[in-house]
Each structure stands twice: as structure tokens, then as C-alpha cells.
Amino acid sequence: MATASEKNSMYIETPEAFGDAGKNFDDDGRIKRTGTWITASAHIITAVIGSGVLSLAWAIAQMGWIAGPAVLFAFSFITYFTSTLLADCYRTPDPVHGNRNYTYSHVVKASLGGRKFQFCGLAQYINLVGVTIGYTITASISMVAVKRSNCFHKHGHEDKCYISNNPFMIIFACIQIVLSQIPNFHKLSWLSIVAAVMSFAYSSIGLGLSIAKVAGGSNHVRTSLTGVEVGVDVTATEKVWRMFQAIGDIAFAYAFSNVLIEIQDTLKSSPPENRVMKRASLIGILTTTLFYVLCGTLGYAAFGNDAPGNFLTGFGFYEPFWLIDFANICIAIHLIGAYQVFVQPIFGFVENSSKSRWPESKIINTEHSLNVPVLGSLNVNLFRVLWRTTYVIITAVVAMIFPFFNDFLGLIGSLSFWPLTVYFPIEMYIKQSKMERFSFTWVWLKILSWVCLIVSIISAAGSIQGLAQDLKKYQPFKAQQ
Numbered sequence: 001m002a003t004a005s006e007k008n009s010m011y012i013e014t015p016e017a018f019g020d021a022g023k024n025f026d027d028d029g030r031i032k033r034t035g036t037w038i039t040a041s042a043h044i045i046t047a048v049i050g051s052g053v054l055s056l057a058w059a060i061a062q063m064g065w066i067a068g069p070a071v072l073f074a075f076s077f078i079t080y081f082t083s084t085l086l087a088d089c090y091r092t093p094d095p096v097h098g099n100r101n102y103t104y105s106h107v108v109k110a111s112l113g114g115r116k117f118q119f120c121g122l123a124q125y126i127n128l129v130g131v132t133i134g135y136t137i138t139a140s141i142s143m144v145a146v147k148r149s150n151c152f153h154k155h156g157h158e159d160k161c162y163i164s165n166n167p168f169m170i171i172f173a174c175i176q177i178v179l180s181q182i183p184n185f186h187k188l189s190w191l192s193i194v195a196a197v198m199s200f201a202y203s204s205i206g207l208g209l210s211i212a213k214v215a216g217g218s219n220h221v222r223t224s225l226t227g228v229e230v231g232v233d234v235t236a237t238e239k240v241w242r243m244f245q246a247i248g249d250i251a252f253a254y255a256f257s258n259v260l261i262e263i264q265d266t267l268k269s270s271p272p273e274n275r276v277m278k279r280a281s282l283i284g285i286l287t288t289t290l291f292y293v294l295c296g297t298l299g300y301a302a303f304g305n306d307a308p309g310n311f312l313t314g315f316g317f318y319e320p321f322w323l324i325d326f327a328n329i330c331i332a333i334h335l336i337g338a339y340q341v342f343v344q345p346i347f348g349f350v351e352n353s354s355k356s357r358w359p360e361s362k363i364i365n366t367e368h369s370l371n372v373p374v375l376g377s378l379n380v381n382l383f384r385v386l387w388r389t390t391y392v393i394i395t396a397v398v399a400m401i402f403p404f405f406n407d408f409l410g411l412i413g414s415l416s417f418w419p420l421t422v423y424f425p426i427e428m429y430i431k432q433s434k435m436e437r438f439s440f441t442w443v444w445l446k447i448l449s450w451v452c453l454i455v456s457i458i459s460a461a462g463s464i465q466g467l468a469q470d471l472k473k474y475q476p477f478k479a480q481q
Contacts, residue, residue: 026269028100035266037280043263044256044284046196049291051138051335052253052413053203054310055406056292057210057299059246061307062239064227068300069293071250075417076289078452079254080281082422085429086257087277090264093432096272102265104258104420111428120424124258125349127416129395131342134408136172136399138310139335142328143168145313149328153321165403172336173396179340180347180388181380195337202330203295205323206312210298221304228305244462245410251459252413253292257421309406347388354383404474407466414460422452 026032060068091098092110101107108120144163151161222229227243230236260281267273299311308314312327354364367379402408426445429435435442 026100033266033268035263035268037276037283040263040267040277040280041283041287043266044260044280045287046199047256047259047263048254048284048288049203050199050338051135051331052249052255052409053206053292053295054138054312054331055249055409056253056296057303057307057311058309058406059249060227060296060300061223061303061305062227062242062246064225065223065297065300066225067243068227068246069297071247072289072293072296075250075254076285076292078448079257079421080285082425083257083260083281083285084278086260086425087264087274087281089425089428089432090261090273090277095274095432100265101261104261104424107261107428108424111431112424116424116427119419123416123419125346127255127258127412127420128342128346130408130412130415132339132346133395133398133402134412135335135339135342136169136395137165137403137405137408139172139332139339140165140168140399140403141310141313141405142331142335143171145328146325149318149321149324152318157318166400169396169399169403172332173392175336176339176343176392177389179336180343180392181385182378195334195341198330198334198337202312202327202334203291205327205330207291207295207298209323210295210302210311213302214298221302221306223300223304233305241462241465244458245406245466246462247455248410248412248414248459248463249406250413251417251456252409255413255416255421257425258416313405343391346391347384350387351384354387402467402471404467404470407463407470410463410466411460414456414463418449418453418456422449 024032056072060072062068063071086107088095089101089107089111091100092107099110101110105117105120105124109117112120144165147163148161151159151163155161228234228239230239234242260277263280264273264277267276295311300307303311303314312324312331318324351364354361358364361383364381364383367381370378370380426449430442430445435445
């Protein structure tokens, strides 16, 4: 297999052979990139703002007016700092003139290689699997919220309106089974645009409803500097576990570092990509942090210590019911597209590995042409149909067994934040800059990494404890309140 430098040299020869046509290609032979700090900032904002915003009011409620915003700002600063380190690793071995790396895993392989590259792959795929399960839970809860909102509007707020999540998880899974069979899903860029618009829509609606409730004047809720009160709302032990879980929820909201390299790969080469990306990261993270702080603090002000785990489905808001319905429909549409964005790398990895291991297998390698009304001719592969359908079914079943929004989001955030947002950017920067061991900078970078690891471990423990507690009183496959 050709090395990265050999590939680059092959690509460079082609544009030169066509004279002026070479102006349309970059130094790696790919079509010239045209991205700027403006487009990169927009990509970062759309990548960050998503379902993580739904749990922030609950997270702030567990920690209070002081610790809650402080933790949000701490995660924001750490994420921005490590994103600047990651920006310098896009090209290796030199941040300005080195070879380009097109994905996060390519950067890790070029900079660290070996077991660390394997660890990166494991962390990424655990995160991807967790997100697909989490999105199944979140989408079904939002679908249920639409029916419950209409039920409350019709029968009054005191009605129980019991509705099971499971039928809606099955509906969501059926949609994903169909979408998963599209072999060239990455070409459906319009779906990503729709998903981004939907995420902004429901986040803005939740923020607007919180402002309206606080401004209404009739909002009598309990808030405090330290959040939920021991002896009133929770026991001392529950308070600690909930704070750990809340940290995981906030970590999930900032778990987007694994897409930064792909965003940086859209930037034009002059001025240097690392410099532009640092500016874009600052703007993008500042914007999303402001949005997060507003959603978290205003949500806490609106609901107080009784803030629901999901501030659009927990029914702190009942009216206008049609706006709540619209917001939850936006969540479902967003997650239908987002599920595919996260699941496609899993599909690609398994299918490419299977083709390499069993090149003679007709089931794995044979494509059959199938004429589908409206869509035209589609290539169908038996292994792809069976494997992708099985994966979607498994994630749906796991979601039915563990349909706990906050606990699952906290666990995903805990497992993915340290390795992907902190550990690898720091290790790659140390390696690329040839930093001297035990120098001042080396020591405090290592301390930062270890502190974030400890925080991730305790937040994961909080989420696991929350899952264990919920399972004690949960009956799978039955309607819950």
C-alpha cells in the first residue's frame, strides 16, 4: 500500500500535467478547498448544538447557580484549548507544510500509530454505538411527547396520559432500516442541512419558552446557589451521584472533537489551516457556550429544582401545545438524519473489514441491481441488508431496555470526552512539537489530561449508578409515566 507521501506525489503530478488545470487542485491532488473561518465556524456551531442542550437545565439544577455555569465554562475552555492543539495536528509532521490528514483517526495514526491508534478506533466506535442508542431513546421520547402534549391539552394537565415509548422506537428503527440500505448515503447532504436547521429550531423554541415562563411573573419555583437541596429534594448520596451524572450530561454537550479534523479539511490552504481553524473554534465554541448557558440557566430559572431531564419532553411546558409539538417533531426529524451520520462509519468499518477478510464470498461482495419506483435503480447487497438491519434492531432493543435519557447521555459523554477531546489532542501535540519530557508545559498538559480522566470516571460512575437505580423501578416493554 502506498504511503501518504507517495500518494501525494502521485496526485500532484496529475494537475501539473494539465497546466492551468492544476490551479483547481490542492497540494494533495484533491479539488481545491474553499472553506473560510466563517464556514468553519458555522460547521462547528451546527455540529455542537443538538440533543445535548435538552438536558442542560436538569444539569444546572443538580449543581446550582454557581457550580453549574462554572462547569459549563470549564468544559468550554478545555474543549477550545484542546481544539487548538488538534488544529496544529491536521498536517503532519509540520502544522503548516506537512501532509494533510482527512479524518480524526488519520491524524492519530500519523502522529501516534500502534496501540494508540487502535485505542482511538475503539473509543470512536464506542461513542458512535452509544450515540445511535441514545438517539433512538431521544427520538422516541419526543414522538411520545407529541401525543402526550395533545392528550394534556384535551384532557387537562392532571391526566396521566400513559403512553409507551416502545412503538415509537420500533417506528424509528423501521425508518432507519430503510435509510440504512442507501449505499451512497453520504451524497444526501441535504439531509444534514435539514438536521442542522431542526436542531436550531427546537433549541431556540426551548430557550424562548423558558424566557416566556420566567417573564410571565407567575413562575414560583425553588432555586438555590447549590441546586437541589439535601433533605428536601434528594438525600446526600443522591445529590453526589446526580452531580456526577450532570457533569456527564455537560460533557456530552461538548463531545464533538472527532469532527473537527473533517471541518478543518474544508479550509483553503492560505492562510494556514491551523491558524484559521483556531479562530473558527474560538467563535464556534463561544457562540455555543453562550447558547448553552442561556438554555441551562433560563431552563433552571423556569423549572427550578424540579427541572425535568429533557426540558421539552418533561412537561414543565404545556402551552402552547402546538409549539411544543412542533419542537418535538423537529427533534425527531433531526435525530433521523443524525442517526445516519453517526452510524455510517460503523457500517463502513464492518463492511470494508468483511470484504478484506473474505474477498471470495459472494454474499459479502456481490451487488444486485434492483429497480425501485421513484428512486430508480439501486445496488443491493445481501450482507449489507442483513448486517445493517440487524444493527438497527439491536440498538432499538437496547434502547427499549434502557430508555433513560439523562443517564444514557451522561454515560456517552463520560466515555467519549476524555479520550477524544482531551487525551489524543494532548498526546499528538506533545509528539508533533517534540516537547521535552518533564518540561513545565509537558507536566501541566499531563496534569490536565489526568484531571479530565478522573472527572470522566466519576461522571461515568454517576451515570451507571443512575441507570442501576432506574432499572430497579422500570418494567421493560410497559408504558411508563
